[in-house]
Amino acid sequence: MQDVSQPAVQGAIRLIFEHDADGVRLVLQQAVNLAVTGFDVHPDVRPGHYVEIRDAAGTALTRVPVHTAFTGSTEVFPEDHGEPITRVDASGQPGAFTVVVPAPEAAAQIAVVRIAPAAPSAPKPGAEMRSPAPAEPEVTDLASFPIERAK
Numbered sequence: 001m002q003d004v005s006q007p008a009v010q011g012a013i014r015l016i017f018e019h020d021a022d023g024v025r026l027v028l029q030q031a032v033n034l035a036v037t038g039f040d041v042h043p044d045v046r047p048g049h050y051v052e053i054r055d056a057a058g059t060a061l062t063r064v065p066v067h068t069a070f071t072g073s074t075e076v077f078p079e080d081h082g083e084p085i086t087r088v089d090a091s092g093q094p095g096a097f098t099v100v101v102p103a104p105e106a107a108a109q110i111a112v113v114r115i116a117p118a119a120p121s122a123p124k125p126g127a128e129m130r131s132p133a134p135a136e137p138e139v140t141d142l143a144s145f146p147i148e149r150a151k
Helices: none
Strands: 011-020 023-032 048-054 060-065 073-076 086-089 095-103 109-116 138-146
Touching: 011 109, 023 095, 023 109, 023 138, 048 095, 060 095
Parallel strands: none
Antiparallel strands: 011 023, 011 095, 048 060, 048 109, 073 086, 109 138
C-alpha cells in the first residue's frame, strides 16, 4: 500500500548546457530518479536566468533559477597567494552550466529564459502623478528544446 502522506516522486531531468556568443546549446538530457520540489511557477517573477519546463502548448510548468550560468565576470586567483583575488570581465566568453529540473508528466519542452525588470513607462504629458502600477517583467527565450523521453 502506498503511503499517501508523502508526495508521489516525479522524475527529474539533469540538463547540461553550453553557451557562447552564438547562443545556448543543450548537450545532455539525462533522466534521474530524484524528487525536485519547490520550483513551481510563481506569480512573483524575479529578474534572472531560468530553465523552464513547459507543456506542449508552451505553458510554463516549473522554473528553476540558474544563478551562475551567465555571469558577467570570473574570479581570477593569483599565483602569489599574498595578492588579492580579482574579477575580470567574462561577458561573451563561452561557458557551461548544469541544472536538475522536475519533469512532470505534461512536460514537453525545455526553455532557457532571461527575465528582466520591466522598463518604466514615462508619464503622459499633463497626466496626474500617481504611483505607477507594476509593469510585467520582460521574458526573453534564449533557447528551447524538446524533451526526449526514454522509450
